[in-house]
Amino acid sequence: MQKPLHFELEKQTTEGPSQARVGKITLRGHLNQNHEITTPMFMPVGTQGTVKALTPEDLENLGAQIILGNTYHLYLRPGHERVERLGMLHQFMNWKGPILSDSGAFQVFSLAGLNQIDDDGVTFKSHIDGSSHRFTPEHSMEVQRALGTDIVMAFDQCPPYPTTDEDLRKAMDRTHAWAKRGLQVELKPHQARFGIVQGGMVEGYRKESAEILSSMDFDGYAIGGLSIGEPVELLHEMTQITAPLLPQTKPRYLMGVGRPEDLIEGVRSGIDIFDCVMPTRNARNGQLFTSTGKINIKNAQYAEDQRPLDESCQCETCRNYTRAYLHHLFRAGEALSARLNSIHNLSFYISLMNKMRSAIVENRFESWRKSFYTLYHHDKKK
Amino acid sequence: MQKPLHFELEKQTTEGPSQARVGKITLRGHLNQNHEITTPMFMPVGTQGTVKALTPEDLENLGAQIILGNTYHLYLRPGHERVERLGMLHQFMNWKGPILSDSGAFQVFSLAGLNQIDDDGVTFKSHIDGSSHRFTPEHSMEVQRALGTDIVMAFDQCPPYPTTDEDLRKAMDRTHAWAKRGLQVELKPHQARFGIVQGGMVEGYRKESAEILSSMDFDGYAIGGLSIGEPVELLHEMTQITAPLLPQTKPRYLMGVGRPEDLIEGVRSGIDIFDCVMPTRNARNGQLFTSTGKINIKNAQYAEDQRPLDESCQCETCRNYTRAYLHHLFRAGEALSARLNSIHNLSFYISLMNKMRSAIVENRFESWRKSFYTLYHHDKKK
Numbered sequence: 161m162q163k164p165l166h167f168e169l170e171k172q173t174t175e176g177p178s179q180a181r182v183g184k185i186t187l188r189g190h191l192n193q194n195h196e197i198t199t200p201m202f203m204p205v206g207t208q209g210t211v212k213a214l215t216p217e218d219l220e221n222l223g224a225q226i227i228l229g230n231t232y233h234l235y236l237r238p239g240h241e242r243v244e245r246l247g248m249l250h251q252f253m254n255w256k257g258p259i260l261s262d263s264g265a266f267q268v269f270s271l272a273g274l275n276q277i278d279d280d281g282v283t284f285k286s287h288i289d290g291s292s293h294r295f296t297p298e299h300s301m302e303v304q305r306a307l308g309t310d311i312v313m314a315f316d317q318c319p320p321y322p323t324t325d326e327d328l329r330k331a332m333d334r335t336h337a338w339a340k341r342g343l344q345v346e347l348k349p350h351q352a353r354f355g356i357v358q359g360g361m362v363e364g365y366r367k368e369s370a371e372i373l374s375s376m377d378f379d380g381y382a383i384g385g386l387s388i389g390e391p392v393e394l395l396h397e398m399t400q401i402t403a404p405l406l407p408q409t410k411p412r413y414l415m416g417v418g419r420p421e422d423l424i425e426g427v428r429s430g431i432d433i434f435d436c437v438m439p440t441r442n443a444r445n446g447q448l449f450t451s452t453g454k455i456n457i458k459n460a461q462y463a464e465d466q467r468p469l470d471e472s473c474q475c476e477t478c479r480n481y482t483r484a485y486l487h488h489l490f491r492a493g494e495a496l497s498a499r500l501n502s503i504h505n506l507s508f509y510i511s512l513m514n515k516m517r518s519a520i521v522e523n524r525f526e527s528w529r530k531s532f533y534t535l536y537h538h539d540k541k542k
Numbered sequence: 543m544q545k546p547l548h549f550e551l552e553k554q555t556t557e558g559p560s561q562a563r564v565g566k567i568t569l570r571g572h573l574n575q576n577h578e579i580t581t582p583m584f585m586p587v588g589t590q591g592t593v594k595a596l597t598p599e600d601l602e603n604l605g606a607q608i609i610l611g612n613t614y615h616l617y618l619r620p621g622h623e624r625v626e627r628l629g630m631l632h633q634f635m636n637w638k639g640p641i642l643s644d645s646g647a648f649q650v651f652s653l654a655g656l657n658q659i660d661d662d663g664v665t666f667k668s669h670i671d672g673s674s675h676r677f678t679p680e681h682s683m684e685v686q687r688a689l690g691t692d693i694v695m696a697f698d699q700c701p702p703y704p705t706t707d708e709d710l711r712k713a714m715d716r717t718h719a720w721a722k723r724g725l726q727v728e729l730k731p732h733q734a735r736f737g738i739v740q741g742g743m744v745e746g747y748r749k750e751s752a753e754i755l756s757s758m759d760f761d762g763y764a765i766g767g768l769s770i771g772e773p774v775e776l777l778h779e780m781t782q783i784t785a786p787l788l789p790q791t792k793p794r795y796l797m798g799v800g801r802p803e804d805l806i807e808g809v810r811s812g813i814d815i816f817d818c819v820m821p822t823r824n825a826r827n828g829q830l831f832t833s834t835g836k837i838n839i840k841n842a843q844y845a846e847d848q849r850p851l852d853e854s855c856q857c858e859t860c861r862n863y864t865r866a867y868l869h870h871l872f873r874a875g876e877a878l879s880a881r882l883n884s885i886h887n888l889s890f891y892i893s894l895m896n897k898m899r900s901a902i903v904e905n906r907f908e909s910w911r912k913s914f915y916t917l918y919h920h921d922k923k924k
Binding site: 208209210212213214215216217237238242245246247252253254463464466480481482484485487488489491492494495496498499500 | 590591592594595596597598599619620624627628629634635636845846848858862863864866867869870871873874876877878880881882
C-alpha cells in the first residue's frame with residue numbers, strides 16, 4: 161500500500177551557514193484528494209475545531225495549506241468518537257484541507273490539572289469539569305484515528321525547562337518507548353505519522369533521540385521540548401543542532417514555534433513545518449505583526465491613524481480597514497477586532513513563509529534574512 | 543435643492559384588514575451615489591461602528607440594505623468629531639451602504655447612569671467611565687451631522703412603561719418641542735430627518751403626536767415608545783392605530799421592534815422600516831430563528847444533529863455548517879459561534895422582509911402570514 165505521505169525535497173540551500181530547504185509534501189487525504197503542501201510552511205492552530213474567530217473560507221483565502229487540531233481539547237469536547245460519527249474533523253468543521261493533530265501530551269502536561277505520569281501513560285483531570293481521564297500512547301493514537309487527521313503525532317513526554325538531567329533522560333527514554341508502542345496501533349489508511357525528538361537542551365540527548373526515532377518507521381519528524389521557557393538563544397541552538405540529525409528525505413517540524421524571528425532561524429536550520437498560537441493569540445490581545453515591527457493597536461497613537469496596519473500587506477484587513485478603526489474595535493471590546501486582527505497576523509506569518517520559500521529558490525535566503533531584520537527592527541533604532 | 547430622501551409608495555394592500563405596503567426609498571448618499579432601498583425592510587444594528595462579529599462584506603452578502611448606528615455609543619467612543627475626521631461613519635467602518643443613526647435619546651434614558659432631564663435637554667453619565675455629558679435636541683443633531691449618517695432621528699423623550707398620564711403628556715409635549723428645535727439645526731446636504739411619534743399606550747396622544755409631527759417638515763416618521771416592556775398585544779394595537787395616522791407618502795419606521803411576529807404585524811399595519819438587536823443579540827446567546835420556530839443551539843439534542851439550522855435557508859451558515867458544529871462552537875465559547883449565528887439570524891430577518899415584500903406585491907400577504915405562523919409554531923403543536 162502506498163504511503164499516506166510523500167515528501168519531495170526540491171532544493172537544499174548550500175549558501176553559507178544556511179541549511180534552508182524547500183519541498184513539497186503530498187498527503188493522500190481522507191477522500192484520496194491528494195493534498196499538496198509547499199514547504200517551508202506555517203500551520204494556523206485550530207484548538208477546538210476552529211481557528212479562533214475565523215471560518216475555513218477565511219483560512220483558504222489566507223493561503224493556509226494545513227491547520228492543526230488539538231487532540232486534548234477535541235477528546236474532551238465534543239469527544240473524538242462524536243467527531244468521528246460526524247464525519248471526522250474535516251467534515252465536522254467544514255475544512256477541506258489537511259489537518260495535523262498533536263498527540264494531546266503537551267496539553268495534558270501543561271493545561272490539565274493534577275496529572276500523574278508513569279511508564280504506561282498519564283492520568284489527568286479535565287480543565288473543563290475536573291473529570292479524570294487517562295492517555296496512553298495507544299489511546300492517543302486511537303483518539304487521533306477517530307479524529308481522522310492527516311498527520312498524527314506520537315505521544316511523547318515533554319519535561320519542563322529547566323529540569324534535572326535524570327528527569328530529562330527518563331522523559332526521553334519514555335518518549336522513545338511510547339513512540340514504538342504508538343506505531344503498533346493501526347491508523348486509517350490516509351493517516352501519516354510523525355515521531356517527536358526530545359532531549360531538552362542537551363546536545364548528546366538530542367543526537368541519541370534523533371537516532372533512535374530515525375530508526376523507526378515515521379513519515380516525518382518533529383522537534384519537541386523547545387519554546388517552553390528557555391532563552392531564545394538555546395531554542396535556536398538546539399534547533400540548529402537537531403534539524404540536521406533528522407532524515408534528509410522526510411519533513412521536519414519544529415513544534416509550537418514561534419516568533420517571526422524564530423521561524424526564520426528555524427527555516428535557516430532546515431525546518432519545513434511550524435505551528436504556533438502566537439499570531440492568533442497576539443491578535444486577540446491587540447499585538448500585530450508588520451514588516452516594520454510589532455504594533456500594539458490599543459495604543460493612543462493609532463486612534464486617528466488612517467493607514468492600514470501594514471502598507472505592504474494585501475490581506476483583507478489591510479485592504480479594507482484603517483489602524484484607527486482597528487484601534488476603536490479593540491478598545492470597544494468588539495468581536496470583529498479578534499477576527500480582523502487574526503486575519504492580518506496569520507497573513508503576515510503565511511506570507512513570511514512564502515517569502516522565505518521564494519528566497520531559497522532564488523538563492524538569496526541569507527540576504528533576504530538580513531533585509532527582513534533590518535526593516536523589522538527599523539522602528540526600534542529610531 | 544433636491545430632498546436627500548425620496549419615497550415611492552409602490553403598492554398599498556387593499557386585502558382585508560391588511561395595510562401592508564411596498565415602496566422604494568432613494569437616499570442621496572454622502573457621495574451622491576443614490577442608495578435605493580426596497581421596503582418593507584429590516585436594519586441590522588451596528589451599535590459601536592460594527593454589527594457585532596460581522597464585516598461590512600458579510601452584511602452585503604446578507605442583503606442588508608441599510609444599517610443602524612447608535613449616536614450615544616459613537617459620541618462616547620470613539621467620539622463623533624473623530625468619526626467625522628476619519629471620513630464619517632461610512633468610511634470609518636468601511637460600509638458602503640446607507641446608515642441611519644438614532645438620536646441617542648433612548649440610550650441616554652436606558653443605559654447611561656443618573657440622567658437628569660429638563661425642558662432643555664438631558665444630563666447623563668457615561669456607562670463607560672462615569673464622566674458627565676449633556677445632550678440637547680440641537681446637540682444630538684450636531685453629533686449626527688458629524689457622524690454623517692444618511693437618516694438622522696429627532697431627539698425625543700421616551701417615557702418608561704407603565705407611567706402616569708401626567709408624565710406621558712409631559713414627555714410627548716417635550717418630544718414635539720424638541721423635534722421643532724432639532725429642525726432648526728442645519729445638517730449635511732445628504733442627510734434626511736425623521737420625526738418620532740410618542741404618546742405611550744394612549745390612542746388620543748398617539749393621534750395628537752402624529753398630527754403635530756406631520757405638520758413639521760420631516761422626510762419620514764418613526765413610532766417610538768413601543769417595545770419597552772408593554773404586553774405584545776398593546777405593541778400591536780398601538781402600531782395598528784398609529785401607522786395610518788402618519789403621512790401616506792413618507793416612510794414609516796417602527797423603532798426597536800422586534801420578534802419575527804412583531805415585524806409581520808408591523809408590516810400588516812403599514813410599517814416600512816424596522817430595527818432590532820434581537821437577531822444579533824439572540825445569536826450570541828445561542829437562540830436561533832428558523833422557519834419552523836426558534837432553536838436553542840446549546841441544547842443537548844443538537845449535539846449530533848447533522849442538519850443545517852434551517853433546511854430552507856441559503857445563508858453562509860446553513861450552507862456550510864451543521865447544527866452539531868454550531869452546538870459545539872457555542873458550548874466551547876468560540877468566537878466563531880457569534881459570527882455564524884449572527885449571519886443566520888440576520889439572514890432569517892432579511893429574508894422574512896423579502897418574503898413579505900413578494901407576498902404584498904403578489905396580493906397574497908394574508909395567506910402568506912397564516913402559512914408563516916402555522917409553520918413557525920409547528921413544533922409547539924407536536
